[in-house]
Amino acid sequence: xxxxxxxxxxxxxxxxxxxxxxxxxxxxxxxxxxxxxxxxxxxxxxxxxxxxxxxxxxxxxxxxxxxxxxxxxxxxxxxxxxxxxxxxxxxxxxxxxxxxxxxxxxxxxxxxxxxxxxxxxxxxxxxxxxxxxxxxxxxxxxxxxxxxxxxxxxxxxxxxxxxxxxxxxxxxxxxxxxxxxxxxxxxxxxxxxxxxxxxxxxxxxxxxxxxxxxxxxxxxxxxxxxxxxxxxxxxxxxx
Amino acid sequence: xxxxxxxxxxxxxxxxxxxxxxxxxxxxxxxxxxxxxxxxxxxxxxxxxxxxxxxxxxxxxxxxxxxxxxxxxxxxxxxxxxxxxxxxxxxxxxxxxxxxxxxxxxxxxxxxxxxxxxxxxxxxxxxxxxxxxxxxxxxxxxxxxxxxxxxxxxxxxxxxxxxxxxxxxxxxxxxxxxxxxxxxxxxxxxxxxxxxxxxxxxxxxxxxxxxxxxxxxxxxxxxxxxxxxxxxxxxxxxxxxxxxxxxxxxxxxxxxxxxxxxxxxxxxxxxxxxxxxxxxxxxxxxxxxxxxxxxxxxxxxxxxxxxxxxxxxxxxxxxxxxxxxxxxxxxxxxxxxxxxxxxxxxxxxxxxxxxxxxxxxxxxxxxxxxxxxxxxxxxxxxxxxxxxxxxxxxxxxxxxxxxxxxxxxxxxxxxxxxxxxxxxxxxxxxxxxxxxxxxxxxxxxxxxxxxxxxxxxxxxxxxxxxxxxxxxxxxxxxxxxxxxxxxxxxxxxxxx
Numbered sequence: 001x002x003x004x005x006x007x008x009x010x011x012x013x014x015x016x017x018x019x020x021x022x023x024x025x026x027x028x029x030x031x032x033x034x035x036x037x038x039x040x041x042x043x044x045x046x047x048x049x050x051x052x053x054x055x056x057x058x059x060x061x062x063x064x065x066x067x068x069x070x071x072x073x074x075x076x077x078x079x080x081x082x083x084x085x086x087x088x089x090x091x092x093x094x095x096x097x098x099x100x101x102x103x104x105x106x107x108x109x110x111x112x113x114x115x116x117x118x119x120x121x122x123x124x125x126x127x128x129x130x131x132x133x134x135x136x137x138x139x140x141x142x143x144x145x146x147x148x149x150x151x152x153x154x155x156x157x158x159x160x161x162x163x164x165x166x167x168x169x170x171x172x173x174x175x176x177x178x179x180x181x182x183x184x185x186x187x188x189x190x191x192x193x194x195x196x197x198x199x200x201x202x203x204x205x206x207x208x209x210x211x212x213x214x215x216x217x218x219x220x221x222x223x224x225x226x227x228x229x230x231x232x233x234x235x236x237x238x239x
Numbered sequence: 240x241x242x243x244x245x246x247x248x249x250x251x252x253x254x255x256x257x258x259x260x261x262x263x264x265x266x267x268x269x270x271x272x273x274x275x276x277x278x279x280x281x282x283x284x285x286x287x288x289x290x291x292x293x294x295x296x297x298x299x300x301x302x303x304x305x306x307x308x309x310x311x312x313x314x315x316x317x318x319x320x321x322x323x324x325x326x327x328x329x330x331x332x333x334x335x336x337x338x339x340x341x342x343x344x345x346x347x348x349x350x351x352x353x354x355x356x357x358x359x360x361x362x363x364x365x366x367x368x369x370x371x372x373x374x375x376x377x378x379x380x381x382x383x384x385x386x387x388x389x390x391x392x393x394x395x396x397x398x399x400x401x402x403x404x405x406x407x408x409x410x411x412x413x414x415x416x417x418x419x420x421x422x423x424x425x426x427x428x429x430x431x432x433x434x435x436x437x438x439x440x441x442x443x444x445x446x447x448x449x450x451x452x453x454x455x456x457x458x459x460x461x462x463x464x465x466x467x468x469x470x471x472x473x474x475x476x477x478x479x480x481x482x483x484x485x486x487x488x489x490x491x492x493x494x495x496x497x498x499x500x501x502x503x504x505x506x507x508x509x510x511x512x513x514x515x516x517x518x519x520x521x522x523x524x525x526x527x528x529x530x531x532x533x534x535x536x537x538x539x540x541x542x543x544x545x546x547x548x549x550x551x552x553x554x555x556x557x558x559x560x561x562x563x564x565x566x567x568x569x570x571x572x573x574x575x576x577x578x579x580x581x582x583x584x585x586x587x588x589x590x591x592x593x594x595x596x597x598x599x600x601x602x603x604x605x606x607x608x609x610x611x612x613x614x615x616x617x618x619x620x621x622x623x624x625x626x627x628x629x630x631x632x633x634x635x636x637x638x639x640x641x642x643x644x645x646x647x648x649x650x651x652x653x654x655x656x657x658x659x660x661x662x663x664x665x666x667x668x669x670x671x672x673x674x675x676x677x678x679x680x681x682x683x684x685x686x687x688x689x690x691x692x693x694x695x696x697x698x699x700x701x702x703x704x705x706x707x708x709x710x711x712x713x714x715x716x717x718x719x720x721x722x723x724x725x726x727x728x729x730x731x732x733x734x735x
Binding site: 034035036037038039040041042043044045046047048049052053056057059060061119120122123124126128201202203205206209211213214215217219220221222223224225 | 314319322327328329330332334335336340365367368369370428429432433435436437438440441442443444445453454455456457458459460463473475476477478479519729730731732733734735
């Protein structure tokens, strides 16, 4: 039994992370290079404009904030621990994280309802969209469960999750932190890597092409197909 | 000076018979694919009417175009920050309900009906969901003022009209209308391009055609709200925006765009305009009533030696300069001043100009007699069935001066030609009218020629485009020998 557990652990917490990260980069880059046309957020707002707001807005704000929180816990474990030393600050951190999670799940529920109830939106929903939705919902639900029953996540994330993730990134995975985790936490981790694995195959890739350059861009864009000054020059024999 | 060339258009509204041939020509070539059925890159509207999509001119609702704030231009629908906070849900975007749900009919039901006392019917089927639907609207259901109590009465351009003027328009037996064909205006200051967060939209340097890079569009949808003319459309199937491309593959090979080529009334003119690109922002930020004139001033005289020299310095080909000299658009807009841009108050500097229609202005009913014109042969604008204010709202930012000028000139020319061919008007009176309308005999003949007699090649003056050279600068065709091709060789398939 112990051996079996070890095999499972090796598969889910060593093999899967590397497989996911490798696939993520390989497929994202391949699709960007070769199938650029498919890189789109595939918005369905045009087909249904009202429920769209109540699904997409809470979901996106929720998931962005909660992911940022995770990233912060991972990058600055020391800072997080110092912050959490004062109970009030710990409660602020935990409650706001829980609220972001709830915001995300409310959004996801509305997205489900919308995709089921509107005929037009249903026709543009692919099997991949359903898989994406289900796996995201599973992730948020398990996350909420962990947040509620295994307090206080922001603190033990810093002491247990950060070292594990770092060990993976350093190519010397250390499972000692994982072994002590309750099942739901393990599930949350495995599901997270599954999302990373499926990410490049779904519409989620639109998060990789956020139009950030727009902030500093000039309003108007003019594209020239050739160098106008050079073309007129008769001595330039190549044209 | 930064001289650029722009393929521009003139539509002569008096000649439009509202046959929709242009729309069909366009549809057959470009928008009969899945996801584009509802798009009409070219459409013909009846004015007064609410247009397509419904009430597209209502910028309180759709927030299209630019607004000026302390001399600075900004997009009405979005700004740099807002385009990120609104990226998940665009609050001003029209949905399919504002256009119409495209449909076909269940024709099979006609071939194998069960025996019955009634005729079999083919029920409408949605081309989106494939299910039976109740059709509620079509792209031109307000054609010829049908349902005018729903459509025409809600026309945005009726704003600022007095109740008396409105009654005048809608009184029975005095109902008035004209057709308003629309394509993308290929603006000099396009709001769609400015709003695109991905930088997928661009204006082609060589000819000013505004296009969407299908590989860079990520369906952020800003362009759909930002274009005040609602001429960018969202393809719900491919997840990309699409718009009128002015048939650039045809234009590049010297052919007129399909809607131009097929126009039955020969209302359309296409030609090159040379303009000073440095003045774009300045012109677009001017007070509303100055934009028509300022945009005209941006357009440069292609015969001017200075302009030619500067144009050459800027890499504009001799063939393009020659086309600019023969451009019918230059004549209509600049030389004769009878073609006006639609809704200048949106500040996008549209490069499609309209000759305002004389017909609905001309006849006013006076008792039992239909009176056309006053003693100078000018329409009596105050008694006209179509208030001139209405035309001014559409074509000159509310300023009646430009519309009046264009209409007076046209009516003087009619009187003059009537004197010449029919002879029931004294030629002296007609010539006097011409002078009053700031015209001359020579100009009258030229306009008459352009409007009534011009041939295909006079209406469409398209320069050779030299893109055959351009392709060789970034791709060597010989390298791709025995391959399937180069350029956009990816299947335009919806992403996963």
